[in-house]
Amino acid sequence: MAGNASRPGETVASRVLALLGTFDADHRALTLSEMARRSDLPLPTAHRLVAELVGWGAVTRQPSGEYVVGRRLWDLGLLAPAQSGLRQVASPFLNDIYGATLATVHLAVRDGDQVLYLDRVSGHASVPVVSQIGSRLPLHATGVGKVLLAYAPPDVQLAVLDRLTRVTPYTISQPGRLREELRRVLREGYATTTEEMSLGACSVAVPIRVADGSVVAALGIVVPSFKRDRARLVAALRVAAQGIGRSLAT
Amino acid sequence: MAGNASRPGETVASRVLALLGTFDADHRALTLSEMARRSDLPLPTAHRLVAELVGWGAVTRQPSGEYVVGRRLWDLGLLAPAQSGLRQVASPFLNDIYGATLATVHLAVRDGDQVLYLDRVSGHASVPVVSQIGSRLPLHATGVGKVLLAYAPPDVQLAVLDRLTRVTPYTISQPGRLREELRRVLREGYATTTEEMSLGACSVAVPIRVADGSVVAALGIVVPSFKRDRARLVAALRVAAQGIGRSLAT
DNA sequence: GATCACGCTTTCATCCAGCGGAAGCTGCGT
DNA sequence: ACGCAGCTTCCGCTGGATGAAAGCGTGATC
Structure with missing residues (x-):
């Protein structure tokens, strides 16, 4: 993997999906740290990828600072x-x-x-x-x-x-x-x-x-x-x- | 971007999301080629990324060969x-x-x-x-x-x-x-x-x-x-x- | 049954985009 | 003022991502 110290078998795509997978019925709102911990990714990496997800509308940041599943994924799911x-x-x-x-x-x-x-x-x-x-x-x-x-x-x-x-x-x-x-x-x-x-x-x-x-x-x-x-x-x-x-x- | 000839301003994450974005109300089932065309990605790239999406359950391949939004995204959207x-x-x-x-x-x-x-x-x-x-x-x-x-x-x-x-x-x-x-x-x-x-x-x-x-x-x-x-x-x-x-x- | 067309899959040399440790920042509780 | 926890930015290194090209499978056409 690109970078100076990364784990094998993990692609960028799999990391993005791992971040999305941190949401479940018992965890509808997560902080960045929680997402990083639950997806087992370094915090800076999670930060960068989550920023892209937010940009696309897959996740939304609430005023409280927590991240939640965004409207765009809701739309997609309906399809x-x-x-x-x-x-x-x-x-x-x-x-x-x-x-x-x-x-x-x-x-x-x-x-x-x-x-x-x-x-x-x-x-x-x-x-x-x-x-x-x-x-x-x-x-x-x-x-x-x-x-x-x-x-x-x-x-x-x-x-x-x-x-x-x-x-x-x-x-x-x-x-x-x-x-x-x-x-x-x-x-x-x-x-x-x-x-x-x-x-x-x-x-x-x-x-x-x-x-x-x-x-x-x-x-x-x-x-x-x-x-x-x-x-x-x-x-x-x-x-x-x-x-x-x-x-x-x- | 890694690779031998790619466009600036595109990250792997954005490409994954672009592929998901090819689905809409009028395009619930797409072939690989259509997804590549609609997301403006080379076919091999689309192929590789879609394979990862399928592996995770974000999209599903139908018997006909077409790809559709998968159950896992439906779950996520409900959150x-x-x-x-x-x-x-x-x-x-x-x-x-x-x-x-x-x-x-x-x-x-x-x-x-x-x-x-x-x-x-x-x-x-x-x-x-x-x-x-x-x-x-x-x-x-x-x-x-x-x-x-x-x-x-x-x-x-x-x-x-x-x-x-x-x-x-x-x-x-x-x-x-x-x-x-x-x-x-x-x-x-x-x-x-x-x-x-x-x-x-x-x-x-x-x-x-x-x-x-x-x-x-x-x-x-x-x-x-x-x-x-x-x-x-x-x-x-x-x-x-x-x-x-x-x-x-x- | 040979040829063509189309779309999917695999390969592979190249090289730059992603990586993450470290440092800085912010807000909050003490 | 200090410590702490969580968020954000920086930056040099490098191995994973890239996409042209070639291979494959299938079904239509001659």
Whole structure:
């Protein structure tokens, strides 16, 4: 590397990206020193590169002196087609369901061995939930997660079944019971949870399929309890999921 | 710059950013050659840098061979506090309004001399609108835009009044009339449009204020016509805007 | 099936842009 | 006034970045 004392295997590009990678959900605002420490770069180097990022708009400096992710990266992120494309066609359907039920509605995909929430519609009348857009949760403890897990390749299923974390007393933590549950999901075409992720919250979820039948995402709803209208919720979700799948075919 | 024949004023970091900048709303998927051409970089250089971006997850290569913005940038973008923070606290309020009206609800901020839409809630029963999350529209032709313009600094107002583009036959294109309209917005505390952005769509919008009274965003709703309940819409928007403002104070 | 066209990938000699230790600066708490 | 922590600037050294050129793969055209 250029310079008088640098480490091998690091390119300028990788350093720029390392600096961007210092931001995460728990570190939305960082000082220069923190960014340098977290990216393991000398402070002057970090200073120079961050200045370029600021110039471009990738990061912004707040009045306090801390750096945060900038508007330009927000713009760029919206262009990610896997996320935004799906979100865009699904959004009206989610809102339709929300408008009819006033319950929290989720759109999620599988990201490795976790659920990644792409969209959430939730009002003040809805049950409070932990999920946020962009957040990840375990596959086995949520409605959308169970759906995505049921249709996931066997190696992913095995990896997940191997270590089932317990979130609430009702979380399924025995591999046998979860395996059985997944078979039920495949047979019935929908998944349910009962306070397995957070107490007081139950959920129903269905798969979203594209033309060739493959499952690309899941659509779920969170309610205080199933009352007696679980069938109605499943039906509403199925109609929406079909609509989304058809819109994606284009 | 290192190398045997390069241009001044270009750093490696700026080239990486230039490559990311080749993506925009009209170019979500690009081939390597297109990225090189649009960023004005030699093809081998683009190739090397894009490979690093792919390795990090900033861009993804599709089966077709085209490059698209990757999931990691989508994640990063969600961390932008100015956008996501506001969105997060406002989202339940938007959904409340949507649930009550089933009309399109908008959350927007001013970005230079344009409206930047941060969030939109819209179902199939809503009036079709052109705005999308992340899209920008002229300030003078939309409800939220008029609000943001009315509370914008004088130099921005002058710049906008200078060149008023006409979008529909009903778009206000005379500086005098717009100036009068803005005075009315400040006096009444809300803005309206009547088919000024798209035919068949009317809108109402109110400012969102934080504790010190400054306007940080606008909240708007799009309806087929005002019918006779404009006052009710304004009242609902005001309640939500106050709620959002109070939540932001923390 | 040979040729052409186009776009992607790899190579490699050159050399200057990036490097980071050191020093200076700024603001703040004591 | 002093110390401290974090930010910013300086500057001589050097090895990583550069891009022309050549190689490759694929699909269209003759």
